[in-house]
Amino acid sequence: MIKEHVDIDDIIERHPGKPESLIFLLQDIQAAYNYISPEAMTLVCDHIGVPLTQAYAVATFYQSFSLEPKGEHEIRVCLGTACHLKGAPRIVSELERRLGIKPGETTKDLKYSLDTVNCLGACALAPVSVVDNEYQPNTTTPKLVRLLDKMVSE
Amino acid sequence: MAQSQLAEQENGMRIQSIEALDALRQDILAHQDPKRPILIVCHGTGCLANGSPKVSDALRKAIAKAGFQAKVMPGIKTTGCHGFCSRGPLVIIKPAGLFYQQVKAGDAEEIVNTTLIKGDPVERLLYRDPNTKEPIPLEKEIPFYKHQQRVILRNIGKVDPTDIHDTIAAGGYQALAKTLTTFSPEEVISVVEKSGLRGRGGAGFPTGRKWRSAVAAKQKRGGPVYLVCNGDEGDPGAFMDRTIMEGDPHAVLEGMIIGAYALGCNQGFIYVRAEYPIAIKHLIIAMDQARAMGLLGQNILGTGFNFDIQINRGAGAFVCGESTALFTSIEGRAGEPRPKYVRSVEEGLWGKPTVLNNVETWANVPIIIEKGADWYNQIGVPNSTGTKVFSLVGKVNNVGLVEVPMGIPLGKIVEKIGGGVPGGEPFKAVQTGGPSGGCIPYALKEVAVDFDSLTKAGSMMGSGGMIVMDRRDCVVDVARYFLKFLEEESCGKCLPCRLGITRMREMLDTFSQGRGNKQDLDDLMGLAEAIQDGSLCALGGSAPNPVLTTVKYFKDEYLVHIEQQRCPAGVCKDLITYHIDSEKCTGCMVCARNCPQKCISGERKNPHQIEAETCIRCGICMDSCKFEAVQVS
Amino acid sequence: MLKFKINDQEVEALPEWTVLEAAREKGIHIPTLCYHEAVGPSGACRLCVVEVVEGNWSKVVISCMYPVKEGITVFTDSARVKNVRRWILEMLLAECPASKEIQTLAAEYGIKNSRFSIKNPEEQCMLCGLCVRVCREVVGVSAITTVGRGVHKVIGTPFRKPSEACVACGSCVTVCPTGAMQTRLDAVRGPVDAHKS
Numbered sequence: 001m002i003k004e005h006v007d008i009d010d011i012i013e014r015h016p017g018k019p020e021s022l023i024f025l026l027q028d029i030q031a032a033y034n035y036i037s038p039e040a041m042t043l044v045c046d047h048i049g050v051p052l053t054q055a056y057a058v059a060t061f062y063q064s065f066s067l068e069p070k071g072e073h074e075i076r077v078c079l080g081t082a083c084h085l086k087g088a089p090r091i092v093s094e095l096e097r098r099l100g101i102k103p104g105e106t107t108k109d110l111k112y113s114l115d116t117v118n119c120l121g122a123c124a125l126a127p128v129s130v131v132d133n134e135y136q137p138n139t140t141t142p143k144l145v146r147l148l149d150k151m152v153s154e
Numbered sequence: 155m156a157q158s159q160l161a162e163q164e165n166g167m168r169i170q171s172i173e174a175l176d177a178l179r180q181d182i183l184a185h186q187d188p189k190r191p192i193l194i195v196c197h198g199t200g201c202l203a204n205g206s207p208k209v210s211d212a213l214r215k216a217i218a219k220a221g222f223q224a225k226v227m228p229g230i231k232t233t234g235c236h237g238f239c240s241r242g243p244l245v246i247i248k249p250a251g252l253f254y255q256q257v258k259a260g261d262a263e264e265i266v267n268t269t270l271i272k273g274d275p276v277e278r279l280l281y282r283d284p285n286t287k288e289p290i291p292l293e294k295e296i297p298f299y300k301h302q303q304r305v306i307l308r309n310i311g312k313v314d315p316t317d318i319h320d321t322i323a324a325g326g327y328q329a330l331a332k333t334l335t336t337f338s339p340e341e342v343i344s345v346v347e348k349s350g351l352r353g354r355g356g357a358g359f360p361t362g363r364k365w366r367s368a369v370a371a372k373q374k375r376g377g378p379v380y381l382v383c384n385g386d387e388g389d390p391g392a393f394m395d396r397t398i399m400e401g402d403p404h405a406v407l408e409g410m411i412i413g414a415y416a417l418g419c420n421q422g423f424i425y426v427r428a429e430y431p432i433a434i435k436h437l438i439i440a441m442d443q444a445r446a447m448g449l450l451g452q453n454i455l456g457t458g459f460n461f462d463i464q465i466n467r468g469a470g471a472f473v474c475g476e477s478t479a480l481f482t483s484i485e486g487r488a489g490e491p492r493p494k495y496v497r498s499v500e501e502g503l504w505g506k507p508t509v510l511n512n513v514e515t516w517a518n519v520p521i522i523i524e525k526g527a528d529w530y531n532q533i534g535v536p537n538s539t540g541t542k543v544f545s546l547v548g549k550v551n552n553v554g555l556v557e558v559p560m561g562i563p564l565g566k567i568v569e570k571i572g573g574g575v576p577g578g579e580p581f582k583a584v585q586t587g588g589p590s591g592g593c594i595p596y597a598l599k600e601v602a603v604d605f606d607s608l609t610k611a612g613s614m615m616g617s618g619g620m621i622v623m624d625r626r627d628c629v630v631d632v633a634r635y636f637l638k639f640l641e642e643e644s645c646g647k648c649l650p651c652r653l654g655i656t657r658m659r660e661m662l663d664t665f666s667q668g669r670g671n672k673q674d675l676d677d678l679m680g681l682a683e684a685i686q687d688g689s690l691c692a693l694g695g696s697a698p699n700p701v702l703t704t705v706k707y708f709k710d711e712y713l714v715h716i717e718q719q720r721c722p723a724g725v726c727k728d729l730i731t732y733h734i735d736s737e738k739c740t741g742c743m744v745c746a747r748n749c750p751q752k753c754i755s756g757e758r759k760n761p762h763q764i765e766a767e768t769c770i771r772c773g774i775c776m777d778s779c780k781f782e783a784v785q786v787s
Numbered sequence: 788m789l790k791f792k793i794n795d796q797e798v799e800a801l802p803e804w805t806v807l808e809a810a811r812e813k814g815i816h817i818p819t820l821c822y823h824e825a826v827g828p829s830g831a832c833r834l835c836v837v838e839v840v841e842g843n844w845s846k847v848v849i850s851c852m853y854p855v856k857e858g859i860t861v862f863t864d865s866a867r868v869k870n871v872r873r874w875i876l877e878m879l880l881a882e883c884p885a886s887k888e889i890q891t892l893a894a895e896y897g898i899k900n901s902r903f904s905i906k907n908p909e910e911q912c913m914l915c916g917l918c919v920r921v922c923r924e925v926v927g928v929s930a931i932t933t934v935g936r937g938v939h940k941v942i943g944t945p946f947r948k949p950s951e952a953c954v955a956c957g958s959c960v961t962v963c964p965t966g967a968m969q970t971r972l973d974a975v976r977g978p979v980d981a982h983k984s
Contacts, residue, residue, distance in 0.1 A: 019485070019486045020485055020486040021486065023466070023467075023483065023486055024466075024467075027428075027467060027469060038945070038946050041945070048486075050486075051923075051929035052929075053923075053930065053932035053944070053952075054932065056932060057488045057933055058487060058488050060934045061471065061488035061489065061935065061936045062470045062471050062488075063469070063470030064470035079639075081390040081391035081547070081548070081585065081588075081621045081632075081635065082390075082548050082553075084390075085548055085549065085621070085632075090772055090774065090777065093772060094750065094772060094774060097750060117429060118390055118472060118639060118642070119389070119390035119392070120199075121199065121387065121393030121429065121430065121545075122199050122200055122203060122239075122393070123239075123393065123545060124200045124239030124240045124547065124554060125239070135199075135203030140777050141748070141774050141778070142777075471936065493849065493852050493853075495852055495853055495854060641938060642937065642938075643937065644938065645936055645937060646936055646938065646940035647829070647831050648833055649831065649875050649879070650833055650871065650874070650875060652914070652937060652938060652940070653875075653878040653879070654878065656938055657878060657903055660903070660904070680874065681874055683867070683870055684870050684871045684873075684874035684875070687836070687847040687867055687870070688833045688836055688871035688874075690831075690833070690849075
């Protein structure tokens with residue numbers, strides 16, 4: 001997804017210069033730029049007074065942070081129990097095959113990112129996926145593939 | 155109405171006293187016409203994804219178009235989740251309580267013309283009894299709702315969670331007023347203790363006792379005490395807390411404010427999963443409104459009591475649902491747990507005494523205060539009082555959120571409320587307690603759903619996920635699924651969890667590939683014990699549970715995998731083949747078109763065949779077939 | 788002083804001691820990997836587990852963090868304790884097969900081979916985190932950290948570049964119980980001639 005440009009200093013000033021602001025800041029940066037660059041991380045550390053290692057440990061520990069730019073389209077397939085029972089792993093394998101990437105990766109042309117999520121809590125819609133923040137209830141592989149084809153043609 | 159009143163409040167019209175809160179409630183109620191038709195459109199996550207915003211928009215337009223007179227203009231209200239997610243989008247018409255299911259935007263004009271103007275139901279939108287096919291028009295008569303006891307969910311689906319006035323009209327913050335006028339902090343703790351409330355997050359620790367320990371620790375150590383609401387609901391297949399935060403956020407806030415008063419605490423935290431954006435949005439709106447009205451923040455209700463709450467969004471780590479990992483995460487670090495030899499009530503957040511309860515626990519507090527401990531502890535069974543909310547999912551007809559008194563038989567939830575397994579066969583097992591829980595077989599369907607009985611059955615209450623499995627679900631596969639889940643979610647700090655879960659999963663892999671032997675099964679038990687005994691936190695400590703319970707109740711199924719290289723449920727990829735039933739195949743060619751291997755052949759309108767050698771068993775043919783012609787053997 | 792028992796021996800300890808400290812004071816052996824006097828305990832390796840019996844219940848705890856308590860009985864080598872240690876060591880043999888120290892320790896428990904598959908025959912690190920803790924707590928520079936989570940976790944520097952914070956003191960190499968840090972030192976401090984000192 002293309003994001004509007006946000007000035008990094010504006011983000012940093014949103015949160016007080018305390019160590020406990022670290023996750024808030026990284027979340028805001030991730031939301032604004034789709035990833036966390038080394039430069040952004042250094043600015044954060046200077047603002048809140050923690051070593052770069054701590055920010056790096058946090059950024060690589062939590063699933064929602066990315067150190068590389070994410071693709072234009074983000075596909076997240078739910079692998080909660082209900083979705084698992086209703087065939088979600090088959091959907092993931094087929095997407096892996098089609099896109100040539102594993103979950104957590106982005107295609108080389110920066111078009112698609114594929115991720116899995118451990119339960120969206122929308123089990124009545126199982127198997128469920130989220131494409132560019134839009135829920136796809138009762139996802140089937142053919143349905144998702146049609147959606148991907150539509151994105152390409154757009 | 156709400157908007158203008160809210161603006162007034164924001165202009166300094168804080169509620170200055172308990173009497174003023176009561177006056178406001180009376181005022182709101184006096185302005186409501188109980189006969190006015192209200193269309194309630196469910197905006198829970200399930201209905202939203204199924205298109206309910208389009209439904210509410212279309213209804214709004216249809217009402218405007220119909221040209222009602224202002225006096226009788228029907229209202230539209232969007233609410234949190236009604237629970238019956240598999241039937242969404244849902245529309246309920248008050249005051250009668252007419253229940254419409256799977257409503258589409260195109261139905262809006264008919265609903266307005268037929269129901270609101272003529273007063274007749276739209277037959278095709280009514281719920282029908284699955285057996286008799288007779289329509290059941292009223293929400294409260296539908297079996298899914300009829301057998302529930304909705305105490306915690308009472309306001310969800312009734313109030314607009316983004317309008318505090320609606321909550322106040324429904325009795326919100328009454329318990330807080332009662333607390334501040336009639337109870338000392340000590341008395342609040344006594345009431346909670348006497349109610350028998352146990353933590354709804356999984357472990358079932360008595361809430362009142364936890365609070366009392368924190369007060370003692372505070373007196374001993376001095377300094378602040380913190381209060382935390384755990385909304386990091388990570389168990390797959392569980393969405394109770396999400397629904398409460400989305401649909402009745404004020405109940406959580408009110409519970410926390412009462413708790414803060416009892417504990418002498420001024421700062422609270424709500425830690426919410428990043429995957430729950432609507433819950434976060436509704437909590438923020440609720441907190442802003444509560445602050446503007448003087449129910450949260452400085453000088454609450456003019457009593458001089460100060461308490462505020464901060465929201466921390468999770469960043470995608472299941473382990474942060476563990477209390478010490480959650481504290482570490484709030485402190486701004488990677489969420490690794492620490493040993494709890496000194497309890498959190500003594501050394502929690504920033505090393506200070508901290509009370510952590512989960513969302514549902516906090517939401518129980520106001521009703522306990524309002525109705526009293528004796529009213530509350532009559533619900534449920536002696537050692538597990540009150541109700542419990544469960545998310546009923548998997549192979550069950552009525553997928554959704556249910557609330558029942560503790561202690562009712564498991565089978566009643568699945569069969570009476572859930573309407574049983576599609577197709578009418580008995581369920582195979584119910585998985586409770588998420589990755590820390592276990593599978594309870596059909597033979598134990600009379601087991602009472604309470605903390606102690608479920609633990610005795612080898613599973614646990616957990617936070618309330620209930621996943622129904624039928625004969626097409628393989629227990630080896632399900633056990634493997636949970637290990638895989640935990641393998642990805644282990645923080646990696648301690649060795650038994652980081653290394654052991656992977657190794658257990660690898661052992662199960664060999665079973666599901668037909669390569670295991672009986673010795674492996676015994677070894678697996680030894681490793682399971684080492685992980686239980688050796689792990690740092692409950693994530694690792696309980697990780698073997700799904701394996702242990704499935705081996706306990708379904709050992710034969712494991713043995714069939716090991717000795718006969720067969721998966722009776724037809725799930726384990728390496729032990730199955732797909733074929734097409736020539737009786738059922740219509741030759742529509744959909745499977746052949748979708749097959750990534752192009753290994754399905756056949757003429758149009760003639761039965762197709764799958765070439766077994768090239769088939770990669772991806773299952774896409776089975777998913778795409780509309781005639782159930784693709785089968786597994 | 789508090790009084791309690793370790794195996795069959797009466798032991799005395801100061802109230803702020805851990806079970807491990809009390810045991811070492813008395814010369815009772817409990818194996819450890821991630822423990823070092825110079826830094827705070829972490830509870831990662833779990834080799835120092837012991838079984839504590841108090842009244843009519845017992846539990847397995849880690850001795851490096853479990854506080855001593857009047858009247859308890861601690862078993863350092865019970866069946867449950869041995870089961871935990873043996874499985875950990877067998878898994879470690881496959882995890883860091885290149886570490887002599889792990890092989891020696893495993894041999895003490897009669898384990899020579901591991902049934903588990905080996906991912907990297909050169910691996911020595913078992914992620915005890917002593918290097919990270921000594922760098923942060925003793926040297927005070929935090930040049931290295933754990934990176935990633937769970938099975939993907941490794942010890943490293945931000946963005947896999949030589950650390951500007953590293954003072955090339957070598958403390959991490961000194962505390963490393965498996966010899967793993969020696970092989971990664973260059974990646975942490977960068978080429979020696981380019982270093983500021």
